[in-house]
Amino acid sequence: MWIVLTFGLLALPFLSLPGRYVFDTRDSLWLNPTGYLARALVLWRGSPYLGHQQHDGILFPMGVAVWMLRSIGLSAWVAERLWHGFLLLTTAGSTILLVDALRGRRAVAGPVTAGLLYSLTPYTFGYGLQFTAVFLPYALLPLLLLVTLRGIERKGFVWPALFGLTTFAMGGGNGAPQAYGLAAAAGLWAWIALIDRRVSLRSAARFAGWSLLFVVGLNLYWLFLLGSSEVSNALAFSEQPYGINISSSASETIRGLGFWQFYGGDRFGPWIPSVRTYVTSIPLLMAGFAVPLGALLSAWLVRWKHRLFFLLLLVVSVFVGVGIFQPSDPTPFGRALLFLYGHVPGTAGLRTTYKAVMVVNLCVAVLAGIGIAALWDRLAAKKAPRLVRTAALLGVVLVVGANAYPLWAGRLYNPAHGLRQVPGYWREALNELDLRDTDYRAFFAPATSWATYRWGAIKEGITATDPGLASISPIRLPIGERFGSNLVAAVEQPYLAGRSATGSAQLFRYLGVRDVVLQNDIDWVRANTAGPSQLKRLLGDHNLVPAGTFGTAKGNVQVLSVRDPIPMVRAESPDPVILSGDGFGMADAAREGLLQGGPPVLYSGTLTSSELQTLIRDSNPRFLITDSNRRVVWYFTGPRAPHSYTLPAGQSISGRDPGYLLFDDRPETQSVAVYPGARAITASGYGSVFRLSPQYRPANAFDGDPATWWVAGIGGDPTGAWIQAVFPKPLPMSSVTISSPNVPWLNRVERIRLEFSDGTSLASQLNQLGPTTIRFRERVTATLRVRIVSTGFSPTPRASGAAIGEIQVPGLRAAEIIQVPNDLMEAARQTDRGLALLAGQPIRYLFERARIDAPGLVDEETGISRRFQVPDSTAYILSGTVHIGPNASDDQIDELTMGRTATRVTSSSRYLGNPRLRGSSAFDRNPRTSWVPAGGKGQWVRIEFPSRSISRIVLRSSVGPKFSAALGVHATFSDGSVVHGNAARVRQGVIDMRFTPRVTSSVTVTIDRVYSLLDPRKPISIKEIEIPEVAPLKMDDAAVLPCSMSSSLTLDGAPLAIQPAGTVGHFLGGSNLPLQRCGAAPVSLKSGWHHLLARGGLQPDTISLATPGWRPPKRPDVLPSVSFSTTPTGGFDVAVRGATDPYYLVMGQNMDRGWRATINGRDLGPPILLDGYSAGWRIDRPGSYSVAVRYGPQRIYSFALILTGATLLVAVIVLIVSGYKGRSRGSRSKPWRPLGPTLRHPTPPQRP
Amino acid sequence: MQTLPRWAGAIALSAGFPAATWLVGGMVGLITGLVIVVLWWGMAPRLWVIWALSVVLLAIAPITVVLQGLPQTSVVGSGFGAEHLLAHRVVSVSLELAAFAGLVELAGLQSVSRSRTRRAWRTLSGEPRDLLTRGGDAPR
Secondary structure, three states: OHHHHHHHHHHHHHHOOOOOEEOOOOHHHHHOHHHHHHHHOOOEEOOOEOOEEOOOOOHHHHHHHHHHHHHOOOOHHHHHHHHHHHHHHHHHHHHHHHHHHHHOOOOOHHHHHHHHHHHOOHHHHHHHOOOHHHHHHHHHHHHHHHHHHHHOOOOOOHHHHHHHHHHHHOOOOOOHHHHHHHHHHHHHHHHHHHHHOOOOHHHHHHHHHHHHHHHHHHHHHHHHHHHOHHHHHHHHHOOOHHHHOOOOOHHHHOOOOOOHHHHOEEOOEEOOHHHHHHHHOHHHHHHHHHHHHHHHHHHHHOOOOOHHHHHHHHHHHHHHHHOOOOOOOOOHHHHHHHHHHHHOOOHHHHOOHHHHHHHHHHHHHHHHHHHHHHHHHHHHHOOOOHHHHHHHHHHHHHHHHHHOHHHHOOOOOOHHHEEOOOOHHHHHHHHHHHHOOOOOEEEEEOOOOOEEEOOEEEOOOHHHHOOOOOEEOOOOOOOOOOHHHHHHHHHOHHHHOOOOOOOHHHHHHHOOEEEEEEEOOEOHHHHOOOOHHHHHHHHHOOOEEEEEEEOOOOOOEEEEEEOOOOOOOEEEOOOOEEEEOOHHHHHHHHHOOOOOOOOOEEEHHHOOHHHHHHHHHHOOOEEEEEOOOEOOOEOOOOOOOOEOOOOOOOOOOOOOOOOOOHHHHOHHHOEEEEOOOOOEEEEOOOOEOOOOOHHHOHHHHHOOOOOOOEEEOEOOOOOOOEEEEEEEEEEEEEEEEEEOOOOOOOEOEEEEEEEEOOOOEEEEEOOOOOOEEEEEEEEEEEEEEEEEEEEOOOOOOOOOOEEEOEEEOOOOOOOOEEEOOOHHHHHHHOOOOHHHHHHOOOEEEEEEOOOOOOOOOOOOOOOEEEEEEEOOOEEEEEEEEEEEOOOOOHHHHHHHHHOOOOOEEEEOOOHHHOHHHOHHHHOOOOOOOOEOOOOOOOOEEEEEEEEEEEEEEEEEEOOOOOOEEEEEEEEEEOOOOEEEEEOOOOOOOEEEEEEEEEEEEEEEEEEEEEEOOOOOOOOEOEEEEEOOOOOOOOOOOOOEOOOEEEEEEEEOOEEEEEOOOOEHHHHHOOOOEEEEEHHHOOEEEOOEEEEEEEOOOEEEEEEEEEOOOOOOOOOOOOOOEEEEEEOOOOOEEEEEEEEOOOEEEEEEEEOOOOEEEEEOOEEOOOOEEEOOOEEEEEEOOOEEEEEEEEEOHHHHHHHHHHHHHHHHHHHHHHHHHHHHHHHHHHHHOOOOOOOOOOOOOOOOOOOO | OOOOOHHHHHHHHHHHHHHHHHHHHHHHHHHHHHHHHHHHHHOOOOHHHHHHHHHHHHHHHHHHHHHOOOOOOOOOOOOHHHHOHHHHHHHHHHHHHHHHHHHHHHOOOOOHHHHHHHHHHHHHHOOOHHHHOOOOOOOO
């Protein structure tokens, strides 16, 4: 039996994707086991994530096993299949041993069935073999129960040692499956000691105590790692309970399913194809339920000693596996779990309740196996006909075979996740990079979640094949203290978010990067990341130069070199830039050229008031306050990590942690949303049900701008969606005006319900042609909720979602303002002269509009509305970049291009929004320009002027195949009188209206009749409207833009006189133009809070306010020379030569409080955060010396490794000594004591 | 548990079981737990009936899954669990019944409800005492 089982289970994995390695736990272990193991004993891992504390915990047995298999010359795929076969065999074999022990005698049918049922499950194929490090506890759980069963009634250390060794063989990792396994063993222990009472409590406690000691001792090396920041990051940012339990219903959990990834997929198909069939195929569905059904029948009908234990354990573990299902309405148990995850440290690590399926599967397999054995015995005892026995056997084989279908059908693995071999050009490229100076890093762009190349897929990217290479391979899940991840995400903006590449080289210098490797052979569609054309945007920075290509002539791999790179470990100037914000603010500053020369960057969020004072006293810092580090909830689900809209201080969405959790989540370090008239503006949802759409946030409905909307339910049903404003104090209200935009891709909101805090509500129909004012009896309410009750007709069949453009409540002004970090002021205020000291320093405010630089997409912000604090009354220089606003009205454009004029022209619309086709183009006496409305009949243009008498209007429109012709119009005057006019001849396009002279201050010309030869959708083009008595406007594309007091830019509500630098032509063409104050006059600001608002005719991208003379600090002429070498334990020995002045020593490794530096044994104190990610120190000591930089926790890790080794030695000695004693005692040893069976035992367990 | 008098075990089970089913099943679970306990006391079913009911419910679970529709798309979708709530409820009740039967056996309470019920019935109907002497009813 064993031979057949061994051969079968070892061979069958080879049927799936022969010749291809597929992902399992860590690619680097399989593709370069020696390189991986060489780093396994070192806690700090410098590549590929800028340095982090590793917590793999897969050194033993997986690491050693894979290394051994690969060392004997097996290829990665053969070694992997053998390992998987071995694990299947171990799983089945340990179950067979357990069932034999439970039955008290050896047999074939029952135990083998149990072994195969436990080993060959959807959980094994869909999850276990992808993460075999996590599968090891599954494989060894039966052995753990067997050791508990035997050991609890024996004296001595052998069984506790065996218990410990079993857990040791389960390996490390995230700990959840080990915990579930230990919980099952503890349950069995409690059953025997407290219910069964076969052994005394004292003896059971002794076994438990010693076992626990061995468990802790043997697993200390990875248990210690559970405290690492990587674990807390995974808990905060990776799979969350609401996703984990999205499909873990009891009916799925009991048949070994329920893991959320089993049900998901993308446009290329299911994530785990092998499991899909278990859910969609009726035969497999039946076979899946047949196993627990057999188990239940067995629990009912077959009497044996521990059956109730396995039954009750099954029930409990099913409900644990179910977890918080369904997440929208959890059970009290689910709510209790959520509470525990949030409030009891460590319990969140058990949130992956699908791992409890291991216990479910084992209970089901044991019960079913023993049931089969009993059935077999019964058939044999009753001498049942062979046909009946054959049918029973066939039934078992069918069920086991159906559950094992991916194994024999060759569908164990996802074909999209494998690779045959790494192409030669990549080996060449990596070899070349290996040979270059290791003082620098290589940056592999772009980020991926799963690096899918055109030749295969490696989850960790190509750097997994060369773990020794100093590299950065970006991923979105935050690493370490998250500063580095935040900065790298900002660095990747040029190709992932379409931002300008200017300043990228400077950011790469900070990261210690010399080579930027463009992975052009990535299947970017599948990997959902940037393609080659987007990667090329980096060449927009002239400091990134092509250095070579590998592969095809176009370059499957292209390497760009950074001009004047800076090594990872370096000395930097003593004069820093102190930045309020985060890595995105640093990237903004680099784009603006504010970090030229590479000054050290300190985040103000990390500074205490005394540190700030010291810095001002001992150096010449520059202060830079940005609107970055926004309080948003990030979803690190892919390279383009989506995020929520900016939240008010203290608020979150769905209970998720906001931002990158930098600076301990202090609100003063963040850019937060402020709604002046409301405490909160929330909604049931916003944007698409598939992706986050901050551009459709709830606050848009209260911003006074009908062009921005709150949108709900795109891709779903918006009925029932609501938006709510919470007021700081109850507000009297008697009317609300609501408008819903009329766009073809959205449903019109037909009916809404207003809900008030007193519990009353009222429903109303919305006007389909414009805003609807709903009047009601006045009430005082603390909240206003508007709920969409129904939606109406939409012109396009694919329309989904619905929007509310504006909700107006008399007396309520709640337009969103982003309040920028004020941590600097807070820190300064804490000391007596802090603010005064700060006031004398160079300070710059840098505001960037949140936008998506991709055509056709709606920007998150249409303007810049910022609230910021100023330390003292000072003059600031205004600068920035602006372009014409996409929603600028005709008169706003005229004001910006011509200044204030006596004549004002507005129109109903412009064709495609083109500013050149605005109304005033028909009133400039220039036949080459014209007003082209976005429609025909009903469109109007209005000309307002100082009151005078007029008697004639001539309208000339374009005629020809491209245009429709206006055949009839009417003119309305300010006195309400109307004159009609018709075209005499269609071909001429002239309508001449002569009328009795009348005094008027405006003329509104409305189109009544339109003629089109072929296509009525062709636009109308009005070239000229002549009113002889009114002087036309003077428009000149070549004219310099005038100084204007535009309402497009206000400071504390007052318009600023501004002048974009450029011509009218550039402006109308959409060019980005530098912004300045008229005559470069400074803006005077008093100390305190200020509000800057820029939107409307001018759309700003950047606005800056700086004290005169703000420039980045100069790089000192002389900096000490720095060279370094790495130590075997992950530290650095840094040789410093020729230090004369103070300097910053930057390590180029992610900030971690564990770093320590000493000079001749003198501690330099805790590290500080430098350049947005790195640990470093400010050193005042002159001369030449050596700095020893060590990672402190390595000592504890080394100690834990030694302790684990020592415990292992003790355990092995215990086993050897016991084996020797056992042999010498010979027949005196205890005979095998059957634990069962007591089949058909009619009574419950009795006391001994 | 054997150290406690049987009636104490029965009361503990009657109180604890609905609490446990409420914990894992919410209001539906509470109702299920209460119904099981009330029926156990009121109708005093033989234990095999509870076991059989549990097995039957688990047997119909795959049928409810099929009846509620199997996905035809290449990706199953995360809504599968929510779309098959009936199967979830059926399996939950099945497991609750099995757990109840197991706990009754574990605590040796097979005959408690029956004897109480019969005593009550006798009082009401005046049946002679000798008809009430049968004990447990575990299947053989």
